[in-house]
Amino acid sequence: MTLRAVIAGSGSALPKRRVSNEQLAETVDTSDEWIVERTGIKFRHIADDNETTASLGTEAARSALAAAGIDAGEIDLIVLATSTPNQTFPASATIIQTNLGIGDCTAFDVQAVCSGFLYALSVADNMLRGGAAKTALVIGSETFSRILDWEDRGTCVLFGDGAGAVVLKAEEGDSGVLASKLHADGRHNQLLYVDGGPSTTGTVGKLRMRGREVFRHAVVNLVAVMNEALEAAGLTSDDVDWVIPHQANRRILDATARKLGLAEDKVIITVDEHANTSAASIPLALDTAVRDGRIKRGDLLVLEAMGGGFTWGASVVRY
Template identity: 55%
Template sequence: MTRRAVARGIGHYLPERIVPNSEFEASLDTSDEWIRTRSGIERRHFASDDQSTSDLATEAARAALADAGLEPDDIDGIIVATSTPDLTFPSVATMVQSKLGMTRGFAFDVQAVCAGFIYGLCNANALIVAGQADRLLVIGAETFSRIMDWTDRSTCVLFGDGAGALILEAAEGDGTNADRGILATDLHSDGRHRDMLYVDGGVSTTGTSGKLRMQGNPLFRQAVEKLTQTADAALDKIGMTGADVDWIVPHQANIRIIAGTARKMNVPMDQVILTVQDHGNTSAASIPLALSVGAGDGRIKRGDLILSEAIGGGLAWGAVALRW
């Protein structure tokens, strides 16, 4: 028998404020058509002034707990993937732990920008497989609207706020690729490409949170190649290919990157969960948001093989193969 980390519950939260592309036309040299054509984005959600990343993460966690039929103290630990924490410290995860009223276990953050949820899943899987936890809450949550340069039309129209949460639970499998749960993971990073996507501020440099900066075209070229490679590598570890995948649930950065990766994997677009049109790029929150949407509307079903991949600042990228 093989110990697996199996999905038990899923949930998400989006702030109430919806911002259509047309809202940017008054302040920027842009248009709804320009944004849709280049990104596939039609609208996004922005957090209110009194909402923080931990608030969004907590609401998503509550939704996942409700979906699983669990209470906060049924959870052994919380992992939050975010690049927009409430404070430099303590971690967002400990704030969520407190807001949920969870009185046991542990909590910590991981930071790999848009690849953060993939990194969080890999950490959670390792903890469960090693027997250090039986049930973990993995959250991706961001308030990227707080680090936008509103004069830069190439970046500020692309991002949104939100949170998604997945509960992983230990279960026994047969050790084959037919098992439910996380079957394979693949992680990479290359710090030589940091200037392609970064924030120009920080505690030990400027003493400010800074603003997001991106080199769109070079990043696009890196993204499709690296996402395809990491997706194929994860599947190869379990003797499978794109033809075996029921759903790709990718990081929702740009429709052209998503389509290019699916094409290279020989997976049709009707087997890709898309939320970029409604949410924009929510960084570490985008994959759990898409998982929650896909499971909630009935497309993702028990036993489906899911491949998730993401790339973000660092550069950091990776993939997870998960049987739902």
């Protein structure tokens, strides 16, 4: 038998305020037609002042613990994927630890922008299989609304806030994370970045993106890494029940599925409701499809993402 990191439960959380394209068009020079046609986005949730990356992450983690039927006291590892932490330090993972009343454990943040959840999942998977922990919370939580330039219509309409989480348990068997492949290529830093930071400007900064160039790289990289991860698991796209992509743009999701020869109805899509929530989007989509009954125990899932850096990756999971 092989020791694997099994998804014991999932959860998610969204800010209360839901903003439609029409509402956005009241203050931004844009339209519902433009946003839907280019991106598939219809709504996004935007955090109020009292909703933070740590508070949303805590809510998602609570819901994942409840779904898994696991007491917070059993958690010995917390990995939070985020690019919008509450503070530069301490890691927001430690704020979530305290909020959940979890005692001594390992807790830290991982930052790989929109690929962050896959990086966090892979780190936790390796720690569980290596024996460094037994029961982990892997969380993606973001408040990108705080780093958007609301004067830049080319970016501010694309993003939203939210959080998703999974509880991973080290268990012997055939289920769990079967393979992960992660990549980075820093030569593309300037295509998608934030123009501030503690060691440079001393400010938080705002998100900047050259959307067309990002789009061009996305489909090629995502198709390649999904095939790579499937091959590492000894599987092919014919074996896949569900693709759970990072939700950046409907056109990227459709083009990627087409190139892999996957039917559209095998792709979980939440970008219409959540927009791009960066590291939160994969666990949010996963939790949505688990709760609405589409994803069932035994299904083969492929999780995939690409983001700033560039970073990109894919994980193959037997749910």
